[in-house]
Amino acid sequence: MDFCRKQVKADCEELLRRFQQTQSVRFEIFARIWRKMAFSQIFQPGSQSPHEKRKFSRLILDMASVFFLPPFSFQIRVGGLYLLYSLYQCQSASPSEQIRLALKDWADVKMFEKDAIEAQHFDVVYILKQLMFCKAFHFTAMPSQLAYNRKRNVERSPMDEKFMERVSRPQELINIELLDEMSNIHQHYDKLKTSTLSLTSPQSDPSINLIRKNLVPQLRKTVIDFYKWQKKKSSRRAELLAFIKSKAYEQAAEVCVIL
Known part of the structure; x- marks a missing residue:
C-alpha cells in the first residue's frame, strides 16, 4: 500500500x-x-x-x-x-x-x-x-x-x-522599518506634548509622564520574548515526543528479548 x-x-x-x-x-x-x-x-x-x-x-x-x-x-x-x-x-x-x-x-x-x-x-x-x-x-x-x-x-x-497556520505574524508585522517609524513618531509626539504643556502651564511638574516611556523598546522586547517562547514550546514538545517514542521502542525490544 x-x-x-x-x-x-x-x-x-x-x-x-x-x-x-x-x-x-x-x-x-x-x-x-x-x-x-x-x-x-x-x-x-x-x-x-x-x-x-x-x-x-x-x-x-x-x-x-x-x-x-x-x-x-x-x-x-x-x-x-x-x-x-x-x-x-x-x-x-x-x-x-x-x-x-x-x-x-x-x-x-x-x-x-x-x-x-x-x-x-x-x-x-x-x-x-x-x-x-x-x-x-x-x-x-x-x-x-x-x-x-x-x-x-x-x-x-x-x-x-x-x-x-501563520504563527509568525507578530514577527512579520513588527519589523525593523516599522519600529524605526514608530520611534520617530513617538519622539515627535513627545516634543509636541511637551511644547503644548509648556505654553499652557510654564510651571508644570517635570515628573509628570506625558507619554509612555520606552514604548518602542518594550514592543520590540515583547515580540522577541514571544518568538523565544514559541521556539521553546516547539522544542519541548519535540523532545517529549522523541522521549516517548524511544521508551516505547525500548519496551518493545525488551519484550521481544524475553520472548
Missing part, C-alpha cells in the same frame, strides 16, 4: 487547495468540491480482499487526519475534518475502519471545537459531533502505530506552506 501514499496525499492536498480558494468553512462548499472531483471513487481501486480494503482505508484515513491537526490553519483543519468525515462514511471496509487520534492531540481538537462554537461555525461542530456519535475515533497513545524493528527514518514529503 505504500506505493500509493504520494498519490493519496496529492489528491487530498488538491481537494483542500480548492476548498481554501473558496475562503469558506461551509460543509456544502466542501461537498460541492468533493462531488466535482468524484473523490468517493478513491475507494474503488479494483478488486480487493477484505483485508486489503481495511488496510487501504486505514492508509487514507491516516493521511487525511494530518490535516485536521496543527500546525495547519483553521480553514484547512475544517477541510481536514470534512475530509475525514466524508472518507469515513464512504470507505468500503466493513466494519468501518476508525480514525486514529493520539490522546495528546485531544486538547487541540477541543480547542478547535471551542473556536468553531465561538465563531458560530455550527456545521463544523455538527460534523465533529457526528464523528464522535459514530465512534469514528480510535484513541491511541501515539499518532502512528509503533512496531519493533520497523524502519524509523521514514521519508516524509513536505507539506504545502500555504496550508500552515
Whole structure:
C-alpha cells in the first residue's frame, strides 16, 4: 500500500487547495468540491480482499487526519475534518475502519471545537459531533502505530506552506522599518506634548509622564520574548515526543528479548 501514499496525499492536498480558494468553512462548499472531483471513487481501486480494503482505508484515513491537526490553519483543519468525515462514511471496509487520534492531540481538537462554537461555525461542530456519535475515533497513545524493528527514518514529503497556520505574524508585522517609524513618531509626539504643556502651564511638574516611556523598546522586547517562547514550546514538545517514542521502542525490544 505504500506505493500509493504520494498519490493519496496529492489528491487530498488538491481537494483542500480548492476548498481554501473558496475562503469558506461551509460543509456544502466542501461537498460541492468533493462531488466535482468524484473523490468517493478513491475507494474503488479494483478488486480487493477484505483485508486489503481495511488496510487501504486505514492508509487514507491516516493521511487525511494530518490535516485536521496543527500546525495547519483553521480553514484547512475544517477541510481536514470534512475530509475525514466524508472518507469515513464512504470507505468500503466493513466494519468501518476508525480514525486514529493520539490522546495528546485531544486538547487541540477541543480547542478547535471551542473556536468553531465561538465563531458560530455550527456545521463544523455538527460534523465533529457526528464523528464522535459514530465512534469514528480510535484513541491511541501515539499518532502512528509503533512496531519493533520497523524502519524509523521514514521519508516524509513536505507539506504545502500555504496550508500552515501563520504563527509568525507578530514577527512579520513588527519589523525593523516599522519600529524605526514608530520611534520617530513617538519622539515627535513627545516634543509636541511637551511644547503644548509648556505654553499652557510654564510651571508644570517635570515628573509628570506625558507619554509612555520606552514604548518602542518594550514592543520590540515583547515580540522577541514571544518568538523565544514559541521556539521553546516547539522544542519541548519535540523532545517529549522523541522521549516517548524511544521508551516505547525500548519496551518493545525488551519484550521481544524475553520472548
